[in-house]
Structures are given as structure tokens and as C-alpha cells.
Amino acid sequence: METSIIFAVAIIFFVLIIIIKGVKIVPQSDLYVIERLGKFNKELHGGFHLIIPIIDQVRAILTSREQLVDIEKQSVITKDNVNISIDGIVFCKVDDAMEATYNVVDFKNAIANLAMTTLRSEIGGMDLDDTLSNRETLNAKLQNELGSAAANWGIKVTRVEISDISVPAEIERAMNMQMEAERSKRAVETKARADKEAVIRKAEGFKQEEILKAEAIERMADAKRYEQEQMAAGQQEAMRLINISMMENEKAAEFLLAKDRIAAFRALAESGSTDKMILPYDVAQMVGATSVLGDAFFKGVSNANSNNS
Incomplete structure (x- = not known):
């Protein structure tokens, strides 16, 4: 039991x-x-x-989650023979578990080593300046190369980032000096362009000023000419009216002369001079006639004396 x-x-x-x-x-x-x-x-x-x-x-x-593969810092020589240190990070995830298990022993280690060799190859064909300035392009190239190889292992490379690029101290000092020189050069060029622009603007301003002055003089001349033309037209019209009046009335001319004579006497009377004498018109005519007779008398006496002699 x-x-x-x-x-x-x-x-x-x-x-x-x-x-x-x-x-x-x-x-x-x-x-x-x-x-x-x-x-x-x-x-x-x-x-x-x-x-x-x-x-x-x-x-x-x-795991199907995205994984991180660290690219250890390594020394790489650029195309222009500069020795730099570089490291990065690869983000990947398992796309096919069977291939990741049977096609590679350790896919993380394989990706890390492939990333290092690809990084050396890519940077070996680039100058230092291109390596430092075109980091995004380098990331894209690495992702493309790693993605093609990792696809055979059932791994999908989602992103590659170059985290740090270190250059030797003497190269860094030379680069800093170069950058300072470039900044000084740009400052000089900027100042020269600004001075040139200022001169051009000043010349344009002077030109506009002279044009405006010339336009003002031309307009003043036109205005003065118009004024003279209007005055001449007014005088012509006045003379025409005077002629018409004189033809229609014989006393019109005497009226105008009397008017001018009165204006002249008024101006003479209002002047401050003391050496003046105002005579009536009839007296003035008599004085004029007496002067003519006196001249004739003295001329006749002179002729008689010359005949007697």
C-alpha cells in the first residue's frame, strides 16, 4: 500500500x-x-x-527592446594625417530572433567591432575639418554601413551617434588660432563692406540732394517765368484797354497824364528834401516860355554885334 x-x-x-x-x-x-x-x-x-x-x-x-552598443574610444588617423580619438554609440534592436541566435555568436560584440572598423575606414577618407563639421553625414554613413551588415544577423540599426571627437592639444591650439584669424578676417571684411556701403549711401544721398535742388531751381524758374508771362499778359491787356479807351474818348490820355503828374507831385511833396519848389502847371508853362524868349533875345544880340564888327 x-x-x-x-x-x-x-x-x-x-x-x-x-x-x-x-x-x-x-x-x-x-x-x-x-x-x-x-x-x-x-x-x-x-x-x-x-x-x-x-x-x-x-x-x-x-529582448525586442532597443539596445545600446557602446563604441569604445579609439585612435583614428584622418586623411590629412591627424591622429584623433573618437567614440560613439549604436542603437539597435532584434528584428529576427532566429538570425540573431544562429547567424552570429554575439551580435553586440560584432556590431561594436564592425562599427570601429567602419569608423576607421570612413574617417580615413575625410579631412579633419570635414570630420568635425560633418558629424551628421558621418553618422548617416555609419548607420548605412552597419545596417547593411547587421541585417544578416537579424538586427536593425536604428541610430548611430558620434559622441566625442578629441584632437591633440597642439592641433587644438592651431585650430583656435585659425578660428581667431578667420574671425578677424571676417571682422575686417565686414567693416570694409560697411564702410563701402556708407560711402555709397552718402554719395546717393548727395546725389538725391543735388537732384532735389535742381528740381527746386527748375520749379522756381518755371514759377518766375509764369509770373512774368502773366504780368506781361496783364500789361498787354492793360495797354490794349488804354488804347481802346483813348480811341473812344479823347480826354483819356490827358486823364492818365494828369494822374501820373499828381502821383509825381505827391511823391515830391512827401520827400524830406528842403531844396524843392512846387509850382502850378500854368506857372511852369509860363516859366518855360520866358526861358525860350530869353534865349532867342540873347542869341539875336550876339548876332548883331558880330555883324557890326
């Missing part, structure tokens, strides 16, 4: 072990590679799975 109980317990225990071995609960981010009798059978993703105990075995457990 006791032997049968022990045998039953043993069988139950064996069945439990078989069940436990046959049940696989895979986490969401893991990938299980299952072999059946030493040969690849299937790939298990996250969830509940059943396998045949003893016959099926878990060959490898991989």
Missing part, C-alpha cells in the same frame, strides 16, 4: 514537472527561441505558450 502511494506521488510529481516544463509564459518585450531535438522550431513572443517538455528546449532569450 505504501509502495503504491509513493509510486502515485512520484507519477504526480513527474507530471507536474512535465507540465511546468511545457508551459512558457513569455514577457511582452522578450523573444524565446525554441529548438526541437537540437533544431530551430519556432519563435515565441509575449504571452502564454505550450511546448513539448524534453523534446523542445529554450535555446535563447532575447
